[in-house]
Amino acid sequence: MKSYVLRRLLALVPTLILASIIVFVTVRLIPGDIIELMLSQNDLAADSKSREQVVAALGLDKPMWEQYFTWISGIVLHGDLGKSLWQGTPVTEQLLARMPVTFELGAIAMLVGLVIALPIGIYSAIRQDTAGDYIARSFSILLLAVPSFWLGTMVVVFPSIWWGWSPSVDFVPFTKDPVENIKNLLLPGVVLGAALSAITMRMTRTMMLEVLRQDYIRTAWAKGLTEKLVIVRHALRNALIPVVTLVGLQAPLLIGGAVIIEQIFIIPGMGLLLLEAVQKRDYPIVTGVFLAVGVAVMLINLLVDLTYGLLDPKVRMGS
Amino acid sequence: MSAVNVEMANTTTAVPSARRRPGFFARLWREKRLGAIGGLLLLFFLLCGIFAEVIAPYDYNEIMPLDRLQGPSAEHWFGTDNLGRDVLSRCLYGARLSVIIGCSAALLATVISALIGIVSGYFGGKVDMFVQRLVDAWMSFPELVVLIVVVSVLGPGMPQIIGTLGLGLGIAGSRIVRSAVVSVREHMYVHAAQSIGASSSRILWRHVLPNVMPPLIVLLTTRVGSAILAESGLSFLGLGVPPPAPTWGSMLSGSGRTFMFQGPWLALAPGLCLTAVVYATNVFGDALRDLLDPRMRGSR
Numbered sequence: 001m002k003s004y005v006l007r008r009l010l011a012l013v014p015t016l017i018l019a020s021i022i023v024f025v026t027v028r029l030i031p032g033d034i035i036e037l038m039l040s041q042n043d044l045a046a047d048s049k050s051r052e053q054v055v056a057a058l059g060l061d062k063p064m065w066e067q068y069f070t071w072i073s074g075i076v077l078h079g080d081l082g083k084s085l086w087q088g089t090p091v092t093e094q095l096l097a098r099m100p101v102t103f104e105l106g107a108i109a110m111l112v113g114l115v116i117a118l119p120i121g122i123y124s125a126i127r128q129d130t131a132g133d134y135i136a137r138s139f140s141i142l143l144l145a146v147p148s149f150w151l152g153t154m155v156v157v158f159p160s161i162w163w164g165w166s167p168s169v170d171f172v173p174f175t176k177d178p179v180e181n182i183k184n185l186l187l188p189g190v191v192l193g194a195a196l197s198a199i200t201m202r203m204t205r206t207m208m209l210e211v212l213r214q215d216y217i218r219t220a221w222a223k224g225l226t227e228k229l230v231i232v233r234h235a236l237r238n239a240l241i242p243v244v245t246l247v248g249l250q251a252p253l254l255i256g257g258a259v260i261i262e263q264i265f266i267i268p269g270m271g272l273l274l275l276e277a278v279q280k281r282d283y284p285i286v287t288g289v290f291l292a293v294g295v296a297v298m299l300i301n302l303l304v305d306l307t308y309g310l311l312d313p314k315v316r317m318g319s
Numbered sequence: 320m321s322a323v324n325v326e327m328a329n330t331t332t333a334v335p336s337a338r339r340r341p342g343f344f345a346r347l348w349r350e351k352r353l354g355a356i357g358g359l360l361l362l363f364f365l366l367c368g369i370f371a372e373v374i375a376p377y378d379y380n381e382i383m384p385l386d387r388l389q390g391p392s393a394e395h396w397f398g399t400d401n402l403g404r405d406v407l408s409r410c411l412y413g414a415r416l417s418v419i420i421g422c423s424a425a426l427l428a429t430v431i432s433a434l435i436g437i438v439s440g441y442f443g444g445k446v447d448m449f450v451q452r453l454v455d456a457w458m459s460f461p462e463l464v465v466l467i468v469v470v471s472v473l474g475p476g477m478p479q480i481i482g483t484l485g486l487g488l489g490i491a492g493s494r495i496v497r498s499a500v501v502s503v504r505e506h507m508y509v510h511a512a513q514s515i516g517a518s519s520s521r522i523l524w525r526h527v528l529p530n531v532m533p534p535l536i537v538l539l540t541t542r543v544g545s546a547i548l549a550e551s552g553l554s555f556l557g558l559g560v561p562p563p564a565p566t567w568g569s570m571l572s573g574s575g576r577t578f579m580f581q582g583p584w585l586a587l588a589p590g591l592c593l594t595a596v597v598y599a600t601n602v603f604g605d606a607l608r609d610l611l612d613p614r615m616r617g618s619r
Binding site: 142257 | 452453456458459460462463464467468469470471472544552555556558568576579580586593594598602
């Protein structure tokens with residue numbers, strides 16, 4: 001297991017470096033003069049800062065490779081992502097304040113997704129080709145097509161029209177009042193989790209069907225075990241292992257979806273931070289959030305891989 | 320569509336006994352009814368987009384202050400918005416933008432997937448190693464976040480949205496092409512071509528490409544839905560194609576949002592259009608995959 005962990009960690013290094021280059025290049029190399037755009041579109045900037053000041057603040061007066069190394073060594077050595085252009089506060093500070101909110105939203109969405117998907121997926125598999133299976137499958141493929149921002153919009157609009165109820169927009173931090181905080185995030189979590197549950201449901205069904213065809217399941221039936229025992233102890237435990245990888249595959253979808261959901265329900269997470277920064281053209285923050293999102297997804301995937309290794313001995317032994 | 324047929328004819332040579340005489344579309348209709356209906360629905364939206372001027376009862380930007388915020392009626396099937404613009408007409412023109420962006424981004428994405436996947440899969444070795452790490456790194460970034468960052472640098476507009484989506488979805492999809500190429504690479508006819516001294520480019524063009532056509536066609540179809548969904552998300556955030564161009568995403572957001580409480584139909588029509596198109600591409604893509612490329616079943 002130890003060597004497996006080491007191998008995974010080592011494999012992460014080149015990917016992290018490439019990701020940092022992707023972030024850097026996307027924000028800096030794209031044609032179009034960022035400064036012109038900033039000065040022309042941001043009134044705040046035009047009167048308080050001159051072109052030279054902005055160029056110096058972004059470090060754009062140095063050659064590209066030097067900019068990259070200054071930027072990356074600041075992050076690696078001091079955790080320094082630069083300062084917000086207009087507020088002057090460190091980007092790292094803002095990120096650390098916003099990140100937990102997005103992660104909490106993501107975790108709730110994931111849980112909701114699993115709670116919806118697993119029972120239906122399992123039912124669908126053990127009652128394959130019945131009316132129930134057919135309905136569950138049609139439902140999941142339909143759910144997959146509903147954009148989360150539309151679902152979110154309807155959840156805000158219709159209860160308000162019908163019952164005069166609307167979700168609270170005053171966000172309460174978890175540390176202040178955990179119950180109120182979870183109440184805040186539950187509805188957005190359900191909306192975000194709905195689309196993901198469709199994917200998980202399909203995957204659970206496929207995996208269950210595959211496992212149910214195995215010899216050891218036939219043996220379990222032949223021994224005269226009850227259906228509950230066969231399904232829960234023999235089939236489910238093996239079918240759920242690949243479903244764990246879905247958590248990793250869905251991480252980018254969750255964080256990407258959170259950007260929109262945070263906007264609809266006004267939740268002060270990373271997504272809202274990114275959108276605010278884009279509006280103000282605050283590039284250090286945009287770069288910071290962009291990098292943080294990528295690194296977070298990679299770390300989640302690493303965790304998933306390690307869990308997978310724990311659950312399935314075949315993985316850590318092979319290759 | 321006829322192009323699909325031609326490719327089909329090329330790729331089926333591997334299955335000698337399967338006679339092509341009930342045509343591909345007949346087979347699609349008989350074996351995959353839901354998928355065929357999805358295909359028809361997709362065609363319907365495509366035609367709506369192309370003939371928006373002819374079908375739309377009003378101009379998408381025709382402001383009728385007296386008719387503002389009217390519910391669905393015989394004159395305005397989907398009602399009118401806060402400026403008195405006809406929602407049906409705006410949905411039809413919105414279909415045009417969605418179709419243009421969806422199809423061109425998907426086409427670009429498929430070409431990029433094919434290029435990366437074929438080179439990486441066929442040559443293997445160090446090139447493959449490097450490309451796959453790059454793909455790993457790229458896949459860590461959510462599509463929407465990349466789009467937001469690019470638009471923040473380049474400003475909103477159709478070319479940058481299509482370019483970014485094409486590149487992003489293309490890199491992500493290259494995995495599927497690569498795995499198909501890796502198995503094709505070991506086939507006898509490829510080895511035969513190599514041993515008679517055919518050049519790499521000839522082998523890739525004449526032997527590998529035609530044999531990875533089925534996954535490419537499936538990729539193309541499903542990417543249309545992904546691209547439309549991503550573009551509408553971006554428009555919803557106010558970063559898509561700039562107004563007054565009507566997009567389904569922007570119709571659900573912006574100034575219209577405050578009026579949805581008085582006119583809930585404003586929230587329904589664009590969302591239903593989006594859901595229908597994405598649903599159609601999903602079921603059509605699934606059906607094509609099952610018919611063309613059973614290996615890909617279960618992967619998404």
